[in-house]
Amino acid sequence: xxxxxxxxxxxxxxxxxxxxxxxxxxxxxxxxxxxxxxxxxxxxxxxxxxxxxxxxxxxxxxxxxxxxxxxxxxxxxxxxxxxxxxxxxxxxxxxxxxxxxxxxxxxxxxxxxxxxxxxxxxxxxxxxxxxxxxxxxxxxxxxxxxxxxxxxxxxxxxxxxxxxxxxxxxxxxxxxxxxxxxxxxxxxxxxxxxxxxxxxxxxxxxxxxxxxxxxxxxxxxxxxxxxxxxxxxxxxxxxxxxxxxxxxxxxxxxxxxxxxxxxxxxxxxxxxxxxxxxxxxxxxxxxxxxxxxxxxxxxxxxxxxxxxxxxxxxxxxxxxxxxxxxxxxxxxxxxxxxxxxxxxxxxxxxxxxxxxxxxxxxxxxxxxxxxxxxxxxxxxxxxxxxxxxxxxxxxxxxxxxxxxxxxxxxxxxxxxxxxxxxxxxxxxxxxxxxxxxxxxxxxxxxxxxxxxxxxxxxxxxxxxxxxxxxxxxxxxxxxxxxxxxxxxxxxxxxxxxxxxxxxxxxxxxxxxxxxxxxxxxxxxxxxxxxxxxxxxxxxxxxxxxxxxxxxxxxxxxxxxxxxxxxxxxxxxxxxxxxxxxxxxxxxxxxxxxxxxxxxxxxxxxxxxxxxxxxxxxxxxxxxxxxxxxxxxxxxxxxxxxxxxxxxxxxxxxxxxxxxxxxxxxxxxxxxxxxxxxxxxxxxxxxxxxxxxxxxxxxxxxxxxxxxxxxxxxxxxxxxxx
Numbered sequence: 001x002x003x004x005x006x007x008x009x010x011x012x013x014x015x016x017x018x019x020x021x022x023x024x025x026x027x028x029x030x031x032x033x034x035x036x037x038x039x040x041x042x043x044x045x046x047x048x049x050x051x052x053x054x055x056x057x058x059x060x061x062x063x064x065x066x067x068x069x070x071x072x073x074x075x076x077x078x079x080x081x082x083x084x085x086x087x088x089x090x091x092x093x094x095x096x097x098x099x100x101x102x103x104x105x106x107x108x109x110x111x112x113x114x115x116x117x118x119x120x121x122x123x124x125x126x127x128x129x130x131x132x133x134x135x136x137x138x139x140x141x142x143x144x145x146x147x148x149x150x151x152x153x154x155x156x157x158x159x160x161x162x163x164x165x166x167x168x169x170x171x172x173x174x175x176x177x178x179x180x181x182x183x184x185x186x187x188x189x190x191x192x193x194x195x196x197x198x199x200x201x202x203x204x205x206x207x208x209x210x211x212x213x214x215x216x217x218x219x220x221x222x223x224x225x226x227x228x229x230x231x232x233x234x235x236x237x238x239x240x241x242x243x244x245x246x247x248x249x250x251x252x253x254x255x256x257x258x259x260x261x262x263x264x265x266x267x268x269x270x271x272x273x274x275x276x277x278x279x280x281x282x283x284x285x286x287x288x289x290x291x292x293x294x295x296x297x298x299x300x301x302x303x304x305x306x307x308x309x310x311x312x313x314x315x316x317x318x319x320x321x322x323x324x325x326x327x328x329x330x331x332x333x334x335x336x337x338x339x340x341x342x343x344x345x346x347x348x349x350x351x352x353x354x355x356x357x358x359x360x361x362x363x364x365x366x367x368x369x370x371x372x373x374x375x376x377x378x379x380x381x382x383x384x385x386x387x388x389x390x391x392x393x394x395x396x397x398x399x400x401x402x403x404x405x406x407x408x409x410x411x412x413x414x415x416x417x418x419x420x421x422x423x424x425x426x427x428x429x430x431x432x433x434x435x436x437x438x439x440x441x442x443x444x445x446x447x448x449x450x451x452x453x454x455x456x457x458x459x460x461x462x463x464x465x466x467x468x469x470x471x472x473x474x475x476x477x478x479x480x481x482x483x484x485x486x487x488x489x490x491x492x493x494x495x496x497x498x499x500x501x502x503x504x505x506x507x508x509x510x511x512x513x514x515x516x517x518x519x520x521x522x523x524x525x526x527x528x529x530x531x532x533x534x535x536x537x538x539x540x541x542x543x544x545x546x547x548x549x550x551x552x553x554x555x556x557x558x559x560x561x562x563x564x565x566x567x568x569x570x571x572x573x574x575x576x577x578x579x580x581x582x583x584x585x586x587x588x589x590x591x592x593x594x595x596x597x598x599x600x601x602x603x604x605x606x607x608x609x610x611x612x613x614x615x616x617x618x619x620x621x622x623x624x625x626x627x628x629x630x631x632x633x634x635x636x637x638x639x640x641x642x643x644x645x646x647x648x649x650x651x652x653x654x655x656x657x658x659x660x661x662x663x664x665x666x667x668x669x670x671x672x673x674x675x676x677x678x679x680x681x682x683x684x685x686x687x688x689x690x691x692x693x694x695x696x697x698x699x700x701x702x703x704x705x706x707x708x709x710x711x712x713x714x715x716x717x718x719x720x721x
Contacts, residue, residue, distance in 0.1 A: 001051060003052075006048065006051045006052060009051070010044070010048050013044050013047075014044070017037065017040045017041065017044065020036075020040070021033055021036075021037050028718060032714070032718075035714060036711060036714050036715070039707045039708075039710045039711040039714065040707075040711055042703065042707040043704055043707035043708050043711060046700055046703050046704035046707065047704060049700060050700070050704070053693055054693070055692070055693050056692050056693070065111070065158070065159070065685065066110075066111040066112070066158055066159040066160065066161040066682075066685040067111055067112045067113075067114055067154075067157075067158045067159070067160060067161065068107040068110070068111045068112070068113050068114070068160075068161050068162045068163070068164070068681075069113075069114050069115075069116060069150055069160065069162075069163050069164070070097070070104065070113065070114070070115045070116070070125075070163075070164045070166070071116055071117075071118055071146060071147075071150075071163060071164065071165045071166065071167070072093055072097065072115065072116070072117045072118070072125060072132065072134065072166050072167075073093070073117075073118065073119075073141070073143075073165075073166060073167035073168060073170075073196075074090070074117040074118065074119055074123075074134055074135070074136060074137040075118075075119040075120075075136070075137065075139075075140070075141040075170065075557075076119075076136055076292075076556065076557050076649075077089075077141065077168055077170045077648075077649040078090040078093065078134075078136070078167075078168060078196070079136060079290075079292055080168070080197070080289055080290055080649040081288075081289045081290065081291070082197055082198035082200070082289055082651065089168055089196040089197055090134050090136070092196050092670055093132075093134060093166050093196055093670075094131065094132050094134050096166065096194065096670050096673060096674060097115075097132045097166075098130060098131050098132065099674055100130075101673055101674050101675070101676060102675075102676065102677045103164075103673065103676040103677055103678055103679050104164070106677060106678050106679075107161075107162065107164075107679070110161070110681065111158075111161050111162075111685070112158065115127075115132070116146075117134065117137060118137070118141075118142070118143070118146040119136075119137035119138065119139050119140070119141055119142070119557070120137070120138065120139025120140050120141070120142050120173060120174075120557075121137070121139065121142075122146050122149060123137065136557075136612060137612075138557045138610035138611070138612045139173070139557050139558070139559070139610060140172050140173035140174075140557065140558070141170050141171050141172055141173060142171070142173040142174035142175075143167065143170075143171035143174070143177045144171060144174045144175035144176050144177040144179065144180045145173070145174035145175055147163070147177065147180045147181070147184070147191070148175060148180045148183075150163065151180070151183060151184065151187070151189075154189075159682070159684065159685050160189050160682065161189070161681050161682045161685045162189070162190055162191075162192065162665075162679055162680065162681050162682060163184075163189065163190070163191045163192070163665075164191075164192050164193075164194065164679060165191055165192070165193045165194065165656070165659065166193075166194045166196065167193070167194075167195070167196065167656065168195070168196050168197040168649070168651050168652065169195060169197070169651060169652030169653060169654070169655040169656045170648070170649065170650075170652055171652075171655070172648075177655065177659060178655075178658060178659070178662070181658075181659050181662050181663050182662065184662075184663045185662055185663050185664065187682075187684070188664070188682050188683055188684045189663065189664075189682045189684075190660075190663050190664040190665035190666075190679070190680040190681070190682060191659050191660060191663040191665045192660060192665035192666045192667070192668065192679040192680060193656040193657070193659055193660045193665065193666075193667050193668070194667075194668045194669075194670060194673045195651065195653050195656045195657075195667065195668075195669065195670075196651075196670060197650075197651025197652075197653065198651055199651060199653060203231055203232045203233070203287050203288065203289055204229075204231040204232075204288060204289050204290045204293070205228070205229070205230055205231070205232065205236060205238060205256070205282055205285050205288050205294060206228070206229045206231075206282075206290065206293035206294065207226055207227070207228050207229075207240065207280055207281070207282050207293070207294060207295070207296050208226065208227050208229075208293075208296050208640075209224065209225065209226050209227075209280060209296050209297070209298045209640075210225045210226070210227060210263075211224070211225055211298055212551075212552075212553045213298065213299045213300070213301065213551040213552075213553060213638075214298065214299070214300045214301065215300075215301045215303060216270065216300060216301070216302055216303070217302075217303055217305070218270060218271065218272070218273050218302055218303065218304055218305075219269060219270075219271055220269060221267055221268070221269045222267070222268060222269065222300070223265045223266070223267050223268075224242060224265065224266050224267075224268060224278060224280065224298055224300075225263065225264075225265045226240065226263070226264055226265070226266070226280050226296070227261050227262070227263050227264075228240065228254065228256050228261065228262050228264065228282070229256070229260075229261040230256040230257065230258060230259065230260055230261070230262075231259060232258060232259075232285075232287070233258055233259070234258050235255055235256065235257045235258050236255070236256050236258075236285060237253065237254075237255050237256075238253070238254060238255075238256060238282050238283065238285065239251065239252070239253050239282070239283040240252045240253075240254065240264065240266065240280060240281070240282060241280070241281050241283070242266045242268060242278050242279070242280055242281075243278065243279045243281065244270075244276055244277070244278055244279075249268055249278075250266045250267065250268055252264060252266055266280070268300075270300065270302040272302065273302050273303060273304045274301075274302055275299060275300070275301050275302075275550075275551065275616075275635070275636045276299070276300045276301075276302055277297055277298070277299055277300075277615065277616035277636065277638055278297065278298050278300060279295060279296075279297055279615070280295070280296050280297070280298065281294060281295045282294040282295075290649065292614075295614060296640050297553075297614065297615060297616065297638045297639070297640050298553070298638065299551045299552075299553065299616070299636065299637065299638045301550075301551055305332050305333065306333060307332070307333065307334075307335050308333055308334050308335065308374050308375065308534055308535060308538050309335045309337070309372055309373045309374050309375075309538075310328075310334060310335070310336050310337070310373065310374065310375045310376070310377060310534055310538070311336075311337050311338070311339070311370070311373045311375075311376045311377070312324065312336060312337070312338040312339075312340070312376075312377045312379075313338075313339055313340075313363060313376060313377070313378045313379060313382050313386075314338065314339075314340035314341065314379040314381075314382055315340075315341055315379045315380070315381025315382035315383075315385070315409070316340065316341065316342070316379075316381065317340055317342070317348065319511070319513045320408070320510060320511065320512065320513050321338065321340065322513070323512075323513035323516050323526070324336060324377075324513075324530070325338075325350070326516075327516075327526065327527060327530055330527075331527060331531065333531060333535075334530075334531070334534065335351065336350070336351055337349075337350060337351030337352050337356075337373070338350040338351060339352075339360070339362070339363060339364070340382075341362075341363070341382055341385055345362075347361065347362055347363075356369070362385075363382065363385060363386045363387070363390050364390055364393060364394075365386075365387045365389040365390040365393060366389070366393055366569065367392075367393035367394075367396040367397055367400075367401075367569055367570050367571060368569045368628065369393070370393065370394075370397040370401065370403060371401070371544050371571075373397075373403065374403060374404065374534075374537075374538030374539075374541050375403060375404035375405070375406065375534055375537040375538035376394065376397065376403065376404070376405050376406070377406045377408065378394075378405060378406065378407050378408070379408060379409045380407060380408065380409035380410050380411050380412075380413045380414055380469075381409050381410065381413060383407075383413060383414050383415055383418060384413060384415060386415075388417070391415060391417040391418060392417075394418070394421075395417070395418075395420075395421060396570045396571050396572075397502070397571065398421055398499050398500060398501075398502035398503070398504060399499060399500025399501060399502060400500060400501060400567070400570060400571035400572050401501065401502065401541055401542055401544075401567070401571035402500075402501035402502045402540045402541040402542045403502045403537075403538065403541050404502055404503045404504070404505070404534070404536070404537025404538045404540075404541070405421060405499075405502070405503075405504045405505070405537070406504075406505050406506075406507060406533070406534075406537060407422055407504070407505070407506045407507070408469075408506075408507045408510060409469060409510060410428075410430065410469050411424075411426070411428050411469055411470075411471050411506060412426065412427050412428050412429060412469075412471075414426065421499050421504045422471070422504055422506050423474060423475055423477070423478030423479075423495045423496055423497035423504060423505065423506060424471040424472055424473065424474055424475065424478065424495055424506055425471065425472035425473050425474075425475065426471055426472060427471070427472060428469065428470050428471030428472060429469075429470065430467055430468070430469055430470075431467070431468050431470055431491070432465050432466065432467050432468075433462060433465075433466055433468055433484065434464050434465070435461070435462060435463055435464040435466075436461070436462050436484065436485055437459045437460060437461050437462070437485065438459065438460040438461075438462065438482050438483065438484065438485075438493050438509075439455075439459075439482070439483045439484075439485055440454045440455060440459075440460065440481065440482050441479070441480060441481050441482070441483070442455065444479050444480075444481050444496070445481035445482075445494070445496055445505075445532065445533060445536045446481065446482075446532050446533075448532060448535075449528065449532060453524060453525065453528045454525065454528060454529060454532075459525070460482070460515060460525060460529065461515070462509070462514075463514065466509075466511065467510065468491075468493065468508040468509060468510075469508050469510060470491050470508050471506060474492070474495055475497060477497045477498060478495050478496065478497040479495070479496060479497065480492040480494070480495055481494040481495065481496050481505065481533075482494030482507075482509075491508075492508070493507070493508045493509050494506070494507050494508070494509070494533075496536070501540065501542065502540060502541070503536065503537050503540060505533070505537060512526065512529065512530070513526070515529065542567065542571070543567075544566070544567045544571070544631075544633075545564055545565070545566060545567075545621060545623070545631075545633040546564065546565040547563075547564050547619070547621065547633065547635040548561070548562075548563040548564065548565070549561070549562045549563065549619065549635065549637045550635040550636070550637070551635075551636070551637065551638075552637040552638070553637070553638050553640060554611055554637055554638065554639050554640070555639075555640065556611055556612070556613075556614055556639050556640060557610060557611070557612065558610065559608045559609070559610050560608070560609050560610070560611065560637070561606055561607070561608060562581055562583070562593070562595075562606075562607055562608075562609050562619055562637075563595075563598065563604055563605065563606045563607075564579060564581070564595070564604070564605055564621050564623075564633075565601070565603055565604045565605075566579060566603050566604075566605065566623055566625075567603065568603075568625055569625060569626075569627070569628060572603075573601075573602040573603025573604070574603050574625060575597065575602050575603060576625075576626060577603075577605065577623055577624065577625050578623070578624040579594075579595040579605040579621060579622070579623050579624075580592060580593065580594050580595060580621075580622050581593045581595055581607060581609075581619050581620070581621050581622075582619070582620045582622065583609055583617055583618070583619050584617065584618040584619075584620075585611070585612075585613050585615075585617055586613045586614070586615030586616060586617065587613060591609075593607045593609060594607065595607040611639035613639065614639050614640055615638070615639060616636050616637075616638055617636065617637055617638070617639055618634060618635075618636050619634060619635050619636065619637070620632060620633075620634040621633050621634065621635075664680055665679065665680050666679060666680060
């Protein structure tokens with residue numbers, strides 16, 4: 001039916017209805033006439049719609065053709081308890097997701113809804129029995145990088161229809177969030193934000209140590225310094241405890257003024273050697289918004305008195321060895337081991353464990369045997385019995401490991417391979433000297449004899465007709481450490497030099513044990529002489545494993561390099577080692593981490609570890625070297641609540657509102673989001689268009705029928721047909 005015919009019919013019907021209303025103006029009450037007029041107009045409008053057949057166009061997102069993403073902040077700042085309440089921000093976030101707001105159900109029906117948690121990296125969120133698992137993720141908060149990653153993924157896969165961001169607005173790493181949000185706006189993708197936090201500054205008590213670590217001696221008292229900070233508006237009385245593995249060792253009560261910090265110290269002592277982690281804790285205070293920083297840690301390396309491990313290689317039992325053994329028994333600094341040849345194929349062992357004896361029944365021929373020693377005293381009479389491999393191993397011990405080598409006895413018996421190590425040229429011989437006193441060099445080897453014991457009148461004496469084993473002239477790098485009073489540089493009693501990473505010395509005096517005889521004062525001379533000499537020889541040695549994270553104080557959530565440097569069997573950096581680290585967290589959980597060679601240093605192996613729990617983390621390195629058994633070495637480091645992520649946890653509502661406003665999304669408080677039914681959706685997602693005639697609705701026919709029946713009933717009621 002053409003439109004103009006419908007218009008004429010509609011005008012005619014309106015005129016008839018108006019004439020009918022006026023016709024009964026003096027016969028029927030006004031309210032009754034208005035009721036009849038309303039029924040007629042409604043019926044007329046419904047009939048006009050049936051004649052015009054209007055169409056309704058519906059545009060709905062095409063189901064499954066795009067993705068919607070929920071981003072949940074799982075950074076450290078979400079553990080803040082705003083206003084000192086018992087609920088952390090992460091707990092409130094979990095309750096919102098578990099409640100399944102209607103807006104998320106709507107997104108599920110429109111597209112593919114995905115849940116992710118983020119901090120420095122983004123991870124798919126896990127659920128258990130409908131509850132989200134929101135454990136704190138390591139690292140800083142990289143909000144901008146997370147949003148950019150979603151945008152990049154959308155370019156490669158399904159279109160991104162909407163993003164729902166649940167966060168406290170903290171961002172301290174990566175790209176600025178607002179720069180990324182502008183790209184969302186350019187592509188028409190809205191970001192709706194749900195803010196968790198309080199605008200009021202959090203009330204907080206915190207403790208932190210000012211020391212990175214301590215190295216102390218066993219059974220000695222030491223002080224641990226700490227700073228207590230009070231962000232409450234009133235002064236607080238706090239109790240500080242220091243504990244080792246749960247055992248409280250010290251306790252102190254202090255008063256901290258409002259909005260101020262107080263420095264304090266706790267005095268401790270340790271009876272057991274090793275690496276200890278002491279926990280400094282504030283007793284809970286009502287209203288504290290951040291209980292995580294009520295605890296701090298400090299690593300303390302409790303050391304035994306230093307021990308110098310010396311290996312004596314002798315060509316026979318003599319008085320010198322016997323008095324050296326007595327010296328070690330009375331000196332905690334020295335620990336002597338010995339391999340002494342008693343005859344062809346017969347050897348005497350002392351101070352070696354069963355494994356070492358089994359490994360080397362004769363003189364050592366492998367460099368790995370020397371890994372636990374700091375210095376070697378070699379009797380020249382035993383040198384000829386050392387194999388060529390043994391000489392090479394000894395040279396590696398000095399040159400590569402940094403060990404010390406002292407040669408004594410008739411040095412003309414030395415094999416040529418050892419001649420390069422000693423500080424003098426060969427050949428040499430035996431000389432006899434009259435009674436005299438030796439003169440120690442106060443600037444070399446014996447430069448720590450601050451009391452001048454070796455230079456006093458009772459000094460180092462030699463009786464009449466004492467034989468000395470001397471060699472040729474000194475080498476260019478050698479110096480005299482102990483001189484004869486009338487001799488030239490060509491005949492020192494003790495000469496020394498550096499060789500590679502280590503040190504070497506030759507001693508012409510064979511019978512220093514004579515200094516041990518006589519009165520008690522001479523006992524001290526013998527002890528001081530050998531202690532200074534062996535300390536100088538063994539103090540520069542390098543360990544086979546150098547663990548770079550030992551005692552480190554690492555910020556919680558930040559990457560830490562758990563590097564280790566490894567020396568091979570020849571004590572050179574090992575490029576072919578297979579290294580892994582097993583890290584044990586404070587809760588007992590373990591993680592095996594393979595380590596890769598460092599690109600800038602041979603023999604160094606590196607891996608990154610992010611501590612997520614405060615406290616002591618133990619690291620056990622497992623090293624596999626060619627033709628060697630598995631080697632293990634362990635260390636510890638401390639993770640503490642520090643770093644950028646823990647410095648500022650204030651609620652940043654302004655950033656979240658700006659993100660929503662600029663991108664075209666909406667901002668919600670948590671309670672508002674629970675009731676929200678929809679969030680803005682991108683207009684660029686695939687849409688499905690549906691055309692439906694309005695007259696196909698049963699409601700229209702019901703209205704038309706009802707209006708006509710009411711009009712007929714009202715006319716019949718007053719006697720009209």
